[in-house]
Amino acid sequence: MNRTTQSLIAVVVVLGAVTGYAASSGTQASDGGAKAAARLPVERTSLLCPVPSASDLAETSYTAFTPRSSGAEGKGTAELLPVSKALTDAAKQEDKKKAKPFLSQKKPGEPVAGETSGGDSPALIGTADGGFAPGWSVQQTTTYAVGSGRGVQGTNCTAPDTDFWFPGASTAKDRSDYIHLTNPDDSAAVVDVQLYGPNGVVKAEVGEAIQVQPHSSVPVLLSTLTGKPYTNLTMHVTARSGRVAAHVQSSDEKLGGDWLPPSADPASSLVLPGIPKDATSVRLVAFTPGSDDADLKVQLASPNGTITPAGHENLHVKSGMTAAVDLGDVTKGEPGSLILTPTDTAVPVVAGLRVTRGKGSKQETAFIPATDAVGTRATVADNRAKGSTLSLVAPGKSAKVKVTASAGTGGGSPASKTYTVKGGTTLEIADPPVPEGLKGQYALTVESVSGGEVHGSRMLALPEDGIPMFTVQTLPDDRGTVAVPRAERDLSVLQK
Numbered sequence: 001m002n003r004t005t006q007s008l009i010a011v012v013v014v015l016g017a018v019t020g021y022a023a024s025s026g027t028q029a030s031d032g033g034a035k036a037a038a039r040l041p042v043e044r045t046s047l048l049c050p051v052p053s054a055s056d057l058a059e060t061s062y063t064a065f066t067p068r069s070s071g072a073e074g075k076g077t078a079e080l081l082p083v084s085k086a087l088t089d090a091a092k093q094e095d096k097k098k099a100k101p102f103l104s105q106k107k108p109g110e111p112v113a114g115e116t117s118g119g120d121s122p123a124l125i126g127t128a129d130g131g132f133a134p135g136w137s138v139q140q141t142t143t144y145a146v147g148s149g150r151g152v153q154g155t156n157c158t159a160p161d162t163d164f165w166f167p168g169a170s171t172a173k174d175r176s177d178y179i180h181l182t183n184p185d186d187s188a189a190v191v192d193v194q195l196y197g198p199n200g201v202v203k204a205e206v207g208e209a210i211q212v213q214p215h216s217s218v219p220v221l222l223s224t225l226t227g228k229p230y231t232n233l234t235m236h237v238t239a240r241s242g243r244v245a246a247h248v249q250s251s252d253e254k255l256g257g258d259w260l261p262p263s264a265d266p267a268s269s270l271v272l273p274g275i276p277k278d279a280t281s282v283r284l285v286a287f288t289p290g291s292d293d294a295d296l297k298v299q300l301a302s303p304n305g306t307i308t309p310a311g312h313e314n315l316h317v318k319s320g321m322t323a324a325v326d327l328g329d330v331t332k333g334e335p336g337s338l339i340l341t342p343t344d345t346a347v348p349v350v351a352g353l354r355v356t357r358g359k360g361s362k363q364e365t366a367f368i369p370a371t372d373a374v375g376t377r378a379t380v381a382d383n384r385a386k387g388s389t390l391s392l393v394a395p396g397k398s399a400k401v402k403v404t405a406s407a408g409t410g411g412g413s414p415a416s417k418t419y420t421v422k423g424g425t426t427l428e429i430a431d432p433p434v435p436e437g438l439k440g441q442y443a444l445t446v447e448s449v450s451g452g453e454v455h456g457s458r459m460l461a462l463p464e465d466g467i468p469m470f471t472v473q474t475l476p477d478d479r480g481t482v483a484v485p486r487a488e489r490d491l492s493v494l495q496k
Contacts, residue, residue, distance in 0.1 A: 037483040037484055037485045038483070038484055038485075039481040039482065039483055039484075040481060040482060040484050041069055041131075041133065041134040041480060041481055041482075042133050042134055042479070042480060042481065042482050043129060043130065043133055044127070044128070044129040044133050045127075045128050045129075045133045045134075045136055045159065046125065046126065046127050046128075046159060046160065046184060047125075047126040047127075047128075047136065047137075047138050047157040047158060047159055047245075048083070048123065048124070048125055048126070048157055048158060048159070048160060048182045048184055048245035049062065049080070049123060049124040049125075049126070049138060049140045049155075049157035050123055050140070050155065050180040050182060050217065050245070050247035050249070050259075051121065051122060051123045051180060051217055051219065052116070052121050052140060052142045052153070053119060053121070053142050053144065053149075053153070053249075054119045055119055055144050055147055056118050056119050057144045057145070057146060057147065058117065058118065058119065058121075058142050058143070058144040059115065059116075059117045059142065059143055059144065060115065060116045060117070060121055060140060060141065060142040061113055061114070061115045061140075061141050061142075061382065061441070062080060062102075062103055062113060062114050062115070062116075062124070062138060062139070062140055062141075063111055063112070063113045063138070063139045063141075063381040063382035063409065063441045063443070064078060064080065064103055064105050064111060064112050064113075064126065064136070064137070064138045064381065065105070065110075065111035065112075065136070065137050065138075065379060065381045065406060065443035066078060066105060066108040066109070066128065066131070066132045066133070066134070066135055066136045066137075067108065067109065067134075067135045067377065067379055067404075067406070067443075067445050067478075067480075068108050068109040069108070069131070069134040069135060069480060075130045075131060076128065076129045076130020076131045076132040076133065077104070077105075077127075077128065077129060077130065077132060078104070078105035078126070078127070078128035078129075078132035078133075078136055079101035079102075079103065079104040079105070079126065079127060079128075080101060080102045080103040080104075080114075080124045080125070080126040080138065081100070081101045081102050081124065081125060081126075082102065082122040082123070082124060082125075083122065083123045083124060083125045083182060083183075083184065083215050083216065083217060084122060084215055084216065085100075085215075102114060102124060105128075105132060108131050108132055109406060109407065109414070110406070110407050111381060111406055111407070111408070111409050111440075111441065111442060111443050112409055113382075113409040113440060113441050122217075123180070123182045123217035124157070125182075125184045125215075126138050126157060133480075134478075134480030134481065135377060135379055135445075135478040135480035136478075137156065137379040137380065137381050137443065137478065138156070138157035138381060139154065139155075139156060139157070139380065139381035139382035139473065140154065140155050140156075140157055141153070141154040141382050141460070141471065142154070143462060143464075143469065145464055145465060145467075148176060148251045148252065148253050148257070149176070149249075149250070149251025149252065149256060149257030150256055150257075150467075151256035151257060151258070151364045151365075151467065151469040151470075152258070152364075152460065152461075152462050152469040152470055152471045153249065153257060153258050153259055153471060154258065154259065154382070154460060154471030154472075154473060155247060155259035155261065155471075155473070156261070156380070156473050157245075158245050158247070159245070160182075160183075160184050160185075160243040160244055160245050161239075161243060161244075161245070161246075162238060162239040162243050162244075163236075163237070163238050163239075164236070164237040164238075164246040164262040165234065165235070165236055165237075165262055165263045165265075165266070165287070165289075165350040166179075166234065166235040166236075166237070166246075166248050166260055166262055166263070166352070167234045167263055167285040167286060167287050167322065167350050167351055167352040167369075168232070168233075168234075168260055168283075168285040168352040168353070168354055168367055168369075169195070169222060169233045169234065169235045169248060169250070169260060170222070170230065170231055170232065170233055170250070171195075171222050171223040171225075171226055171228075171229050171230050171233065172229050172230065172231045173229050174252055174253045174254060174255075175223075175250060175251070175252055176221065176223070176250075176251045176252075177221070177222045177223075177248060177249070177250045177251075177260070178219045178220065178221055178222070178248070178249045179193060179219070179220045179222060179235065179237065179246060179247075179248050180217055180218070180219050180245075180246070180247045180248070180249065181210065181212045181217065181218045181219075181220070181237075181244045181245075181246055182212070182216075182217040182218075182244055182245045182246075182247075183212040183213065183214060183215065183216055183217070183242060183243075183244050184215070184243075184245070185214060185215075185242055185243065186214050186215075187214055187241075187242060188211055188212065188213050188214060188241075188242060189211075189212040189239050189241060189242025189243060189244050190209055190210070190211060190212075190239065190240040190241045190242065191209075191210045191212055191237060191238070191239050191240070191244055192207065192208050192209065192210070192237070192238050192239075192240060193207035193208075193210065193220065193225065193235060193236075193237055194207060194235070194236045194237075194238075195207070195222070195225060195226060195230070195233050195234070195235055195236075196233065196234045196235075196236070196287060196320060196321065196322050197230045197232070197233055197321070197322055198230075198232065198321055198322055198323070198324070199321060200320050200321050201320065202225075202226050202228075202230065202233070203226070204225035204226050206224065206225055207220075207225045209240070212242070212244055222235070231324070232283075232285050232322055232324035233322060234285065234287035234322045234350065235248070236289070246262065247259055248260040248261075248262075250365075250367070252365065254361070254363065255356060255363050255364065255365045256363065256364040256365050256467070256469070257365065258365060258366045258367055258471050258472075259367070259471075260352070260367045260369075261352075261367060261369045261473075261474065262369060263350035263351060263352050263369040263370045263371075264350070264369065264370045264371050264372050264476070265350075266288070266289055266290075266348030266349060266350050267348055267349065267370075268294075268341075268342050268346035268347055268348055268349065269339075269340065269341045269342065269346075269395075270339075270340040270349060270350075270351050270370035271337060271338070271339055271340075271370065271371065271373075271393060271395050271455040272284075272337060272338040272339075272340075272351060272352070272353050272368050272369065272370050272371070273337040273368070273371065273391050273392070273393045273426070273455045273456055273457045273474065273475075274335070274337060274368060274389075274391030274393075274426075274456070274457030274458070274459060274472060274474075275300075275330070275331050275335065275336045275337060275338065275353065275355060275368065275391075276331070276335065276355065276357060276389075276459060276470070277331055277333055277334050277335040277336075277428065278333070278357055278468075279329060279330070279331055279355050279356065279357055280329055280356050280357060280358065280359060280363070281326065281328060281329065281355075281356040282326075282327040282328065282329070282330050282331075282353055282354070282355050282356070283324060283325070283326050283327065283353065283354040284298070284315070284324065284325050284327055284338065284351065284352075284353055285322060285323070285324045285351065285352050285353075285354070286315060286317050286322075286323050286324075286340070286349055286350070286351040287317065287321070287322050287323070287349065287350050287351070288317045288318075288319055288320070288347055288348065288349045288350075289320070289348065289350070290319060290347060290348055291319055292319055292345065292347050293316065293317060293318050293319050293347070294316075294317040294319075294342065294347035294348075294349050295314060295315075295316055295317075295342065295343040295344060295345075295347075296314065296315045296316075296317065296340045296341065296342060296343065296349065297313070297314060297340070297341045297342070297343050298312050298313060298314060298315055298338065298339075298340060299338070299339045299340075299341070300330060300331070300336045300337070300338060300339075301336060301337045301338075301339055301393045301395065301424055301425055301426045302331070302334050302335075302336045302425065302426060303334055303335060303336075303425055303426060303427070303428065304425065305424050305425055306339065306424040306425070309327060309330050312325060312327055312330075314343060315340070317347075317349060335391055335426055335428035336426050337391065337393035337426045337455070338353065339393075339395050340370075350370065351369070351370045352367055352368065352369040352370065353367065353368040353369075354366075354367055355367070355368060355472070357468040357470060358467060358468045362466050362467050362468070363467075363468075364467055364468050364469050364470060366459075366470055366471050366472045367472065368457060368472050368474065369474060371455055371457070371474035371475070371476050372455075372476040372477060373453040373454060373455050373476070373477065374392075374401070374446050374447075374448055374453075374454045374455065374456050374475055374476070374477060375448065375476070375477025375478075376447065376448060376477060376478075376480070376481065377445060377446070377447045377448070377477065377478055377480060378445070378446050378456065378475035378476060378477055378478050379443055379444065379445045379446075379475075379478055380443065380444050380458040380473050380475055381441070381443045382441050382443075382460065383405070383432075383441060383442050383443065383444055383458070383460065384441060384460070384462075385434065385438055387460055387461040387462055388432055388444065388458060388459070388460055388461075389428060389429065389430050389432070389458065389459045389461070390403065390428070390429040390432045390444065390446070390456065390457075390458055391426055391427070391428050391429075391456060391457050391458075391459070392419070392421045392426070392427045392429070392446070392454050392455070392456045393421065393425070393426040393427070393454065393455050393456070394421040394422065394423050394424070394425065394451070394452050394453065394454050395423075395424070395452075395453065395455065396423055396424075396452040396453060397423050397451050397452030397453075398420065398421065398422045398423040398451050398452065399420070399421050399423075399448065399449075399450065399451030399452045399453065399454045400418060400419070400420050400421075400448075400449040400450045400451050401418070401419055401421065401446055401447060401448055401449055401454055402416055402417075402418050402419075402446070402447045402449050403416065403417055403418075403419060403429070403432055403433055403444060403445070403446050403447075404416040404433065404444070404445045404447070405432065405433035405434055405435050405442055405443070405444055406435065406442045406443040406444075406445070407435055407442065408435050408437075408438040408439045408440040408441065408442045409439070409440030409441045409442070410439030410440035411437060411438075411439040411440070412435030412436060412437045412438040412439055412440075412442065413435055413436040413437060414435055415433040415434065415435055415436060416433060417432075417433050418449065421451075421454055423452060432444055444458065446475055455474075455475075456474070456475035457472050457473060457474045457475060458472070458473050458475065459471070459472050460472075460473075
C-alpha cells in the first residue's frame with residue numbers, strides 16, 4: 001500500500017469521526033499500519049423532534065443538554081429550530097436571520113429549556129457541533145388534562161435514520177396512532193410503512209412510497225392504512241431514499257397516551273427496563289422479522305432477583321407474525337424489568353411493553369421498548385424537583401454506575417452518587433440526585449463504572465386530578481464517542 005492510499009484512508013477515518021459514524025473499537029489495518037482504535041468525541045450530531053400535539057390545550061416543553069466531556073473542544077453550537085426553517089450550511093452563511101433558533105444551549109453541562117403552547121407547534125430540528133455534540137440530548141414533554149390521549153406524552157428527540165421497528169402499535173377503534181415522518185435534508189425522502197398483525201402482513205398499499213418533502217414532517221394515521229382494526233401490531237418503517245426521523249404518537253380514549261418509541265434492533269436477547277411498581281396492567285408485544293420462529297424465556301428482574309412470571313414462562317413468536325400477551329400486574333407491587341432470552345435457538349426479535357397505571361377512569365399509559373445498554377454513558381433530560389424515578393437493571397453480572405444530576409435550567413449545582421446494581425436485579429432509584437439549589441429542569445446522566453452491562457429507563461410522573469400521568473424514556477448509550485484507528489506514521493501530508 002503506497003503512502004497516497006494510506007493518506008486517503010486517514011481522511012476517510014477523520015470524516016467518520018466528524019459525522020459520528022462509529023467504527024469497530026478493535027479495527028486494525030491489514031498491513032499493520034494502524035494500532036488499536038482510540039475513542040474520540042463526535043464532532044457533529046443532529047436530532048429531530050416531532051410535532052407535539054394538535055390540541056389547543058397542550059403545553060410542550062423542550063429541554064436540551066450536553067454533558068461535559070473530556071477531550072471535547074469547548075467551542076461549538078447546539079440549537080433547535082423549526083424544520084421548515086432549517087437551511088443548508090451555505091444558506092446559513094448567506095442569511096443567518098432566517099435560521100434564528102427556537103432554543104440555543106450556551107455551555108456544555110448547563111441545560112436550557114423552552115416552551116410552546118397550543119396546537120401550532122412545529123416539528124423541530126436540532127444540530128450540535130464541537131464541544132456540544134458528544135452526548136447531546138433533547139427531551140420533548142407535552143401535558144394536557146382532557147381529550148383523547150390526555151396525560152403526559154414524552155419523547156427523546158432522535159437522530160434521522162432509515163430503519164425503525166415499532167412493536168405495540170394499534171389500529172383498534174379506541175386508539176389513534178400516528179406515525180410522524182420528519183425529513184431534515186435538502187432532498188425528498190421516500191418511505192415505506194409495513195404493518196404486521198397476528199396472522200402476518202397486513203395489506204396496506206397506501207403505506208408504500210410515502211413522499212416526505214425536504215425540511216417537512218408528514219403525519220400518517222395508521223388506521224387509514226388498513227380497513228380492519230388490529231389491537232396489536234408491529235410496524236416497520238424503512239426509507240427507500242433519503243432518511244427520516246420516525247415517531248409514533250398513540251392516543252387512547254380511556255387510557256390516555258404517550259409516544260411509542262422504536263425497539264432496539266432485532267436481537268435474540270432483549271431487556272425492557274423500568275416497569276413501575278404500581279403498574280396495574282402490562283402488555284408484551286413481540287415480533288421476529290426473520291424466517292424462523294422464536295421461542296423466548298420470559299423473566300422478570302425484581303429488586304431481589306430474577307423470577308419467572310407464573311403462567312407466562314415462555315412466549316412463542318411465529319415468523320412474520322406479531323405475538324402479544326397480557327402480563328397483568330406482573331410486578332406485584334415491586335419495580336421490575338423484563339428480560340427475554342432464547343429457550344434454544346437464537347432468533348432475532350423486537351419487542352415492546354405497554355404499561356398502565358391507575359384504575360377506572362383514572363388510568364394512564366406509557367410504552368417501554370427493548371433498549372440497548374447504557375454503555376459508556378447515557379443521558380435523559382427534563383427532570384423536575386419531584387417526579388423522576390430511575391430504573392437500572394443488570395441482566396448478567398453486577399455493575400457499578402455513577403449517576404450525575406446536572407445544574408438546573410435556572411440555576412443550581414451538579415450532584416453525583418454511585419450505585420451498585422446486583423446481577424439479575426432491578427434497582428429502582430426513587431430519589432435520584434437533584435442539583436443543590438435547583439431552579440427549573442435538569443438532566444440525569446448515567447455512566448458505567450465497572451462490572452457488567454446495565455440497561456435503564458427514567459419515569460417522569462406528573463399526576464393531575466387523581467390521574468397518575470407519566471411517561472417513560474429509556475437510556476441507551478449516547479454514542480458520544482467514535483472509534484478511530486491510531487496511525488503509526490504521520491499521514492496528514494499526501495505524498496506520491
